[in-house]
Structure formats: C-alpha cells, structure tokens
Amino acid sequence: MLDIINLSKTFNRGTINEVKSLNGINCHVEESSFVVLLGTNGSGKSTLLNAVAGTFLPDEGQIKLAGINITRLSEHQRARYIGRVFQNPFLGTAPEMTIAENLALASKRGLTRSFNWAVKKHVREELKKKIMALNMGLEDRLDHPIGMLSGGQRQALTLLMATWLKPELLLLDEHTAALDPKTAAKVIQLTGDLIRHSHLTTLMVTHSMQQAVNMGDRILMLHQGRIVYDFGGQDKQRLKAGDLVALFDEIRRKEQIDIHVAELISQQYI
Amino acid sequence: MSLLIGAFTIGLILALLSLGMFMSYRVFNFADITAEGTITFGASIAASLIVAGFPPVLATLCALFGGFLAGVITGIIHTKFEINGLLSGILVMTALYSVNLHVLGRSNVPLMLETTLVQQFESVGQGIFGFAENITIFGSMVTAGSLYILIFIILLIIIAGLLLYGFLRSEIGTAMRATGNNPQMIRALGVNTQFMIITGLGISNALIGLSGALLAQFQGFADVQMGIGMLVWGLASVIIGEALIGEKTLGYLIAGAIFGSLIFRLLVAVALRIGLNPNDLKLITAVFVLIALVLPKILKKTKLTGGLTNA
Numbered sequence: 001m002l003d004i005i006n007l008s009k010t011f012n013r014g015t016i017n018e019v020k021s022l023n024g025i026n027c028h029v030e031e032s033s034f035v036v037l038l039g040t041n042g043s044g045k046s047t048l049l050n051a052v053a054g055t056f057l058p059d060e061g062q063i064k065l066a067g068i069n070i071t072r073l074s075e076h077q078r079a080r081y082i083g084r085v086f087q088n089p090f091l092g093t094a095p096e097m098t099i100a101e102n103l104a105l106a107s108k109r110g111l112t113r114s115f116n117w118a119v120k121k122h123v124r125e126e127l128k129k130k131i132m133a134l135n136m137g138l139e140d141r142l143d144h145p146i147g148m149l150s151g152g153q154r155q156a157l158t159l160l161m162a163t164w165l166k167p168e169l170l171l172l173d174e175h176t177a178a179l180d181p182k183t184a185a186k187v188i189q190l191t192g193d194l195i196r197h198s199h200l201t202t203l204m205v206t207h208s209m210q211q212a213v214n215m216g217d218r219i220l221m222l223h224q225g226r227i228v229y230d231f232g233g234q235d236k237q238r239l240k241a242g243d244l245v246a247l248f249d250e251i252r253r254k255e256q257i258d259i260h261v262a263e264l265i266s267q268q269y270i
Numbered sequence: 271m272s273l274l275i276g277a278f279t280i281g282l283i284l285a286l287l288s289l290g291m292f293m294s295y296r297v298f299n300f301a302d303i304t305a306e307g308t309i310t311f312g313a314s315i316a317a318s319l320i321v322a323g324f325p326p327v328l329a330t331l332c333a334l335f336g337g338f339l340a341g342v343i344t345g346i347i348h349t350k351f352e353i354n355g356l357l358s359g360i361l362v363m364t365a366l367y368s369v370n371l372h373v374l375g376r377s378n379v380p381l382m383l384e385t386t387l388v389q390q391f392e393s394v395g396q397g398i399f400g401f402a403e404n405i406t407i408f409g410s411m412v413t414a415g416s417l418y419i420l421i422f423i424i425l426l427i428i429i430a431g432l433l434l435y436g437f438l439r440s441e442i443g444t445a446m447r448a449t450g451n452n453p454q455m456i457r458a459l460g461v462n463t464q465f466m467i468i469t470g471l472g473i474s475n476a477l478i479g480l481s482g483a484l485l486a487q488f489q490g491f492a493d494v495q496m497g498i499g500m501l502v503w504g505l506a507s508v509i510i511g512e513a514l515i516g517e518k519t520l521g522y523l524i525a526g527a528i529f530g531s532l533i534f535r536l537l538v539a540v541a542l543r544i545g546l547n548p549n550d551l552k553l554i555t556a557v558f559v560l561i562a563l564v565l566p567k568i569l570k571k572t573k574l575t576g577g578l579t580n581a
Contacts, residue, residue, distance in 0.1 A: 053458070074462075075457045075458070076457045076460050076461055076462050076463070077460075079457065079458055079459055079460030079461075080460055082458075084458045086454070090452075091452070091454050091455060092455055092458075093452065093455060094447070094448040094451040094452040094455055094456070095451065095452065096447075096451050096518075097444070097447060097448060097451060101444050101447075101448075102448075104441075104444065105444055105445060105448055105456065105459055106459055108441060108445075108459070108460075109459045109460050110459070110460035111460070113441035113442045113445050113461070114440070114441050114442065115437070115440045115441070115442060116440060116441055117439060117440060117441075118439055118440055118441045118443070118444040119439075145518075161459075162458075
C-alpha cells in the first residue's frame with residue numbers, strides 16, 4: 001500500500017543548524033495495517049509523517065501510495081489520497097466557519113469543487129447523522145462557528161473530516177497530545193472505531209507507550225532519522241509498555257556512550 | 271435633499287469598494303492596498319473607452335476585468351514569489367499609477383459631454399416611469415433623473431451583494447474562505463491555496479475596478495489622483511458595517527459592508543455640510559479607523575468587553 005524507499009531529508013543544509021532529519025528510511029506498509037511510530041524528540045517520526053503528507057519535498061528517495069508515485073506531488077494534490085489529523089486541534093478546522101461548513105469542505109476532499117451551494121440539504125442530513133454518532137451533542141450546533149468548541153470536540157470532528165471520504169492512508173500526528181487525559185481517551189477510542197470500521201491504512205505518531213501497545217498492529221521505532229526497531233505480528237502483541245520504555249533507555253544509553261567515547265577520543269588525540 | 275441623494279448614490283457606488291475590501295481584508299485577512307490603484311484603473315479604463323466612443327456598458331465591463339487582472343498580479347507576486355502581502359500591493363499600486371496616466375493620456379479626463387452609463391440609467395428610468403420633472407420630497411426639490419440613477423445603483427448593489435454571497439457560500443467560495451481562515455487545514459483537504467488567493471484578490475479588485483468605473487461616470491470625470499486614501503475609506507466602511515450589524519455571519523457581514531459605506535458617506539456629507547475642512551477628511555478617516563482597530567483591544571484589556579467587542 002505505502003512504500004517508502006530510501007527517503008532522506010536534511011534541513012538547513014550547509015548551515016550550523018543543519019539537521020539530518022530523515023536518513024534513508026525504507027519501509028513497506030500493508031493495506032489496512034495500523035502502524036504506530038515511536039521515537040524521542042527529534043527522532044524524525046513527525047518529519048516522516050510530514051514527508052508522506054507533502055509538507056516538504058524530500059532530498060532523496062521515493063514515496064509510493066496505492067501504486068502511485070507521490071514523491072513530487074504537492075500537499076494539496078496528495079490530499080486526494082491522504083486524510084490527516086494534526087497535533088494542534090486548531091490546525092484541523094477553520095475556526096470562523098460553521099461546523100456544517102467545515103464538514104462540507106471535508107466531504108469534497110481532493111475532488112473538484114463547483115459553484116453549487118456548499119451545505120446542501122442532503123449533505124446537511126448526512127453530516128447530522130455522522131455527528132450524532134459522536135455522541136457529543138454537536139448535531140444541534142451545526143451552524144455555530146467551530147472555533148467555539150473545545151479542543152477535544154474539534155479533534156473528534158477533524159477525525160470525522162479526515163475519514164469522511166475513505167482515504168488510502170490516514171496520518172495521525174500525536175493527535176491526542178494536546179488534550180486532557182479524559183478527552184484524549186475518548187478521541188483515541190473514536191480513532192480505533194473509525195479505523196476498524198473502514199479498515200483504514202494508518203500511520204500514527206504518538207508519545208504514549210500505552211497507546212502504542214494498545215493500538216495498531218505494528219510499531220516502528222525511529223532514532224536519528226532511521227528506523228531502529230520494527231515490531232509486527234506476534235512480537236507486537238507480546239510487547240508491553242515497560243519493554244518499550246526499556247528500549248528507549250537503551251537507545252539513550254547508547255547515545256551517551258557515543259558521547260563519552262567521542263570525549264575520550266578527543267582527549268587522547270587532541 | 272439632493273445632497274442626501276447624491277451622498278447616497280456615491281455611498282452605494284463605493285459600497286462596491288467596501289465589498290472588495292471585505293473580500294481581501296476579511297476573507298483573506300490581507301489589507302490589499304492595490305485597491306488605491308485599482309479604483310483609479312477602473313475609472314481610467316471606463317473614461318478612456320467612453321471618450322473613444324465605446325458603449326458605456328462595455329467600457330464598464332472592461333474596467334471590471336482590468337481590476338480583476340490587477341488583483342491577480344498582486345496575488346501572483348504574493349503567493350508565487352512569496353513577497354509580503356502589503357508590499358505586493360504597494361508594488362502593483364505604484365505601477366498602476368503610471369499605467370493609469372497612460373490609459374487616461376493626461377491626469378484628468380472629463381466625461382461631462384459623453385453619454386455614460388449613469389445618463390443611460392437616467393433615460394431608461396424616464397422611459398419606464400415617464401417622468402422627467404422635478405419631484406418634491408419632504409418639501410425639497412430633487413430631479414427625477416437623480417432618483418432614477420439611485421434606483422439603478424441600488425439594484426446593481428443588491429445584485430453584486432447577492433452574487434458575492436452566493437459565491438462565498440458555494441463549494442469554491444467556502445474553500446476560499448477556509449483558505450483565509452486556516453490554510454493548513456484546507457490544503458490538507460486538497461485545495462490549492464495559492465490559486466484561491468490569486469482568484470480571490472482578482473474578484474476583490476474586479477469589484478473595486480467596477481466601483482471606480484461607476485464613480486467616474488457619476489461624478490463626470492476620471493482623475494489619476496482619485497484613488498488616494500481609498501483603502502482606509504473601504505476599511506472604515508467595513509468596520510462601521512460590522513459594528514452596526516454586530517452579527518458575524520456571512521450574509522450580515524456583506525450587508526454590513528454595504529450599509530457601512532452608505533453611512534460613512536452620509537457622515538462625511540453631513541460633516542462637510544456643517545463646515546468640516548475638506549482637507550482634514552483623510553486625517554479624520556485614518557484616525558477613525560485607527561480607533562476602530564485599537565478600541566476593541568483596549569476594551570479587552572480593561573475587561574469592559576460586554577457587548578462592545580464589535581465596535
């Protein structure tokens with residue numbers, strides 16, 4: 001379904017701030033599989049997600065989705081195939097526009113837009129039904145600006161919007177990180193339901209080990225722009241949050257050893 | 271009374287300017303100073319074509335198209351070359367000054383002896399109502415012609431307002447509003463935001479060009495200086511309209527922009543009548559807009575916001 005081939009990206013090349021964010025990433029994601037991306041800050045997991053979404057173009061490598069090479073497509077051209085939910089609940093919806101208008105916009109994701117009325121009667125009925133299923137009492141507030149809703153409500157609606165037309169790929173970028181634990185749990189549950197219901201191929205970035213263990217059928221752990229661990233199938237089922245924490249510690253220890261070794265070498269040779 | 275009707279008519283003609291400003295300033299949050307060049311551009315195109323013997327309707331449509339083009343150029347400079355919005359507008363506005371001089375051929379072209387759209391409104395009105403004498407309203411005399419002109423302009427503004435409303439509620443129009451409101455979100459939903467900004471600024475300036483063309487025909491001349499201060503003028507109208515109506519939904523905002531222009535023009539007419547020095551007009555307008563922009567922030571800080579946030 002999704003093929004990432006030797007993907008590399010360096011930001012601020014040739015300056016002091018040069019960062020090699022993606023360092024030759026290779027990975028193949030099966031159709032309807034749910035992949036969780038883990039990693040420390042700056043490991044490249046969000047960068048990988050953004051590369052797939054088309055926020056920037058990679059220096060090297062290819063991205064293929066459903067048989068189409070999307071490497072050089074711009075962000076809005078890829079939107080036909082990809083649904084996205086952002087970390088920041090404010091990024092996924094247009095605050096000054098109504099709930100109905102936001103959802104109507106999403107109902108045309110990647111399609112040609114016309115001069116027809118945006119919120120037609122049958123669209124309205126349909127979105128009312130879908131919003132009713134959220135159980136948040138939003139169906140009576142269709143004509144309120146979406147900016148008046150809480151972060152959790154907006155994130156739930158963004159999820160609904162991203163999956164309104166079944167995407168080839170769903171990208172979730174720490175989409176519960178900015179929510180309080182109770183709301184986060186609700187949004188996570190909704191996420192799971194939506195993905196299971198439509199068998200969506202999903203990439204999800206998270207910081208929560210518990211989420212990583214409970215959700216999805218594969219875990220990719222990134223470090224310094226590379227995939228360092230890949231757990232799928234039974235390995236993934238057996239994995240516990242503690243195991244993941246231990247792996248993180250190990251990565252960190254290795255990193256520190258590297259620094260010490262570097263210091264030793266510099267002391268001896270300079 | 272005829273002063274009032276004149277002020278009304280100009281207020282309505284300039285309502286097209288405030289609709290254009292609404293489009294750039296409220297939809298895209300972009301104070302598009304191209305407006306000052308475009309309104310003159312529209313006036314220049316219409317005036318020169320009418321003097322050259324073209325039918326006034328065609329001349330006015332060309333002005334509308336010229337305005338669209340100017341807006342598109344600003345949009346391209348802003349999006350494709352990533353130049354700051356205000357600077358893009360200033361570049362096009364400055365360039366338009368020379369273009370306008372070329373189009374006009376000199377700094378001022380009178381239209382007193384020509385048949386303009388406004389005169390056509392007058393004669394069509396007389397044909398329909400069969401009445402050409404003076405009419406007495408509230409005890410003062412007005413010419414029937416000026417009333418006919420007003421009626422036609424009112425119709426025109428209603429049509430323009432409805433078209434703009436319909437467009438902004440359409441699938442493309444909502445995508446355009448979302449582009450101004452949250453570009454990241456609408457890109458993720460497959461909309462080319464650069465295209466939306468370019469087209470949107472085109473529509474905005476088309477309205478402003480139309481406003482200029484009608485203004486020149488109503489006042490009987492086109493002048494290369496007539497655009498100066500028009501941006502603030504349009505902003506003032508949009509702001510007054512919002513404060514007046516208080517509702518933030520699209521239909522009310524569009525109606526607000528129209529009424530704002532009307533009321534602003536009436537205020538100006540009254541102020542000039544009771545002895546305001548015309549030289550101070552732009553200073554006072556600028557101060558007014560500044561107050562309108564700053565007041566809500568001060569009120570917010572001092573927590574006196576209750577019901578006054580829209581002022």
